[in-house]
Amino acid sequence: MKKIILAVAIIAVFAMVTAPLGIAHINSVGTNNDLQIDPVSSEIATSQIDNLSKIAIVNIYSTDTDIKQIVEDISPNEILAIDSSTLSEFSINEGATVKEALYNGIPLVISGDSTSLMTIKGMSLVMNENADATAVYCDPVTKVIYYLSVESENNAEEIATEWIQSKMNETSGLSADSYGDVVVSEGWRYCQDTTKLNVSTVYEKLGEGNGKKFYAVKYGLQSVPTTDYRTADMTISCDVKHLNSIQDLISYAPTTTSGTSSVSVSLSLSASDSGVSGGVSKSWGYSVQDVMVNDRSDLSTDHFETFHDIDEDKNIGTVTYMINPGMLVSVSAGSQYYSEDNYQITQRIPYNHTWVWDPYYSYPVFDMSLRVLLDA
Structure with a gap:
């Protein structure tokens, strides 16, 4: 079995927006049958990141079967963030849970090689094996799927997070009858x-x-x-x-x-x-x-x-x-x-x-x- 580390990060203020945004991180997978608070990592930590205010992170350990509950508990103003190596090991059911969250408007940030998205079946995908970070946002109103791939940046995850916030607040003029009919692929490489x-x-x-x-x-x-x-x-x-x-x-x-x-x-x-x-x-x-x-x-x-x-x-x-x-x-x-x-x-x-x-x-x-x- 794999160990899952869930880190729920609540972003107090975005420099570019007024609405707060949180990040939930699934870092690895484990064998615990119950939710447990790690005595060391459960302490709240804060850090300064470009264009973001203070971030509070709480690490929680869980099992495979808790992924669905974890995703269900994420609020509409939070982001699900998964490391690519973890996502690549997801089962079909776990991938389906992430897909359901995306279709419900919960954004996703992936750290590293985004070909790990192949574990999410039945969904249109844009993948980059050289990515430092990839962002995914499915607009629940227009049914348009947006992807951003970021290369050659040390703060790629923060860039992806800001991009998601901008997508959630913009009107592109695109619309679809169902998810997958219109897919927007964006990429940024700093050369x-x-x-x-x-x-x-x-x-x-x-x-x-x-x-x-x-x-x-x-x-x-x-x-x-x-x-x-x-x-x-x-x-x-x-x-x-x-x-x-x-x-x-x-x-x-x-x-x-x-x-x-x-x-x-x-x-x-x-x-x-x-x-x-x-x-x-x-x-x-x-x-x-x-x-x-x-x-x-x-x-x-x-x-x-x-x-x-x-x-x-x-x-x-x-x-x-x-x-x-x-x-x-x-x-x-x-x-x-x-x-x-x-x-x-x-x-x-x-x-x-x-x-x-x-x-x-x-x-x-x-x-x-x-x-x-x-x-x-």
Whole structure:
């Protein structure tokens, strides 16, 4: 049996909000049959964390069978936080308990590799094996599922907690008929001191027909360069069949461009081709001023890849810039859409030019890979 350590942390005040927020931590699993107060760790401890006020933590030891009761006792203004190594050992029933809590609006923060989310069955997931922390929030009103993956930050859990608070207090304009129909995947990677890589991608189920389920993917990759550094290239790619051979890349946009200032993305399903009643379409656009889009996709191999070559000597290379390509995919109706989306930013940074043959710049590459499982 495994030992569970539950730490209920009550956050007195958020610097950015007025409502208090608590954190309940399940750290490990054990064999005790009754709730017991540890004589040492039951003492209340306080600490100062960036952007948060004092946190009071009470550690309680419990058993597997107490997880359901623990989750049921969490109030709507608290957060469930689980270490990835513990979550990976959860049983099917324990995973179902966490899923139920999420669907009831209780947020979740995971420390470390978030592929441990696979223990939660029957739910759409976004996972990152390189994550320092992952946050999950299911909006009980709109039925939209939100994920945030944080990389390369020492205070990743606090960042994830603040993000949850912001999601609970914002209106995104998105809505779904049921959980899993709309999933928002966000990612933040702090790339040394040269840039910040941000991901904001929306997966939306368009319907079912002819034995298939159809999804529209609106990608979002943002580069935020710091002073003296410039964005050179941005790439998004996905091998659609890599993790599930019974899914297909149907269409995508944009294709290769040259000399244009904006592009439009239009993804549509006709009723006759898809069997989806009435057909459906999604469209949007974004700026490519001083940017050349290179289409590296291949429909014959179900490979999607778009490369944005940015003129880093122009203003576009020095400012925050986001690209929003998209694709339309399908998967057999009895299966789940499962893929890995890869995001990449190339920066141009000054090189310590010592010798005449030394280059003036170096071009470090920063990336983030997110696995997406759509179960709707």
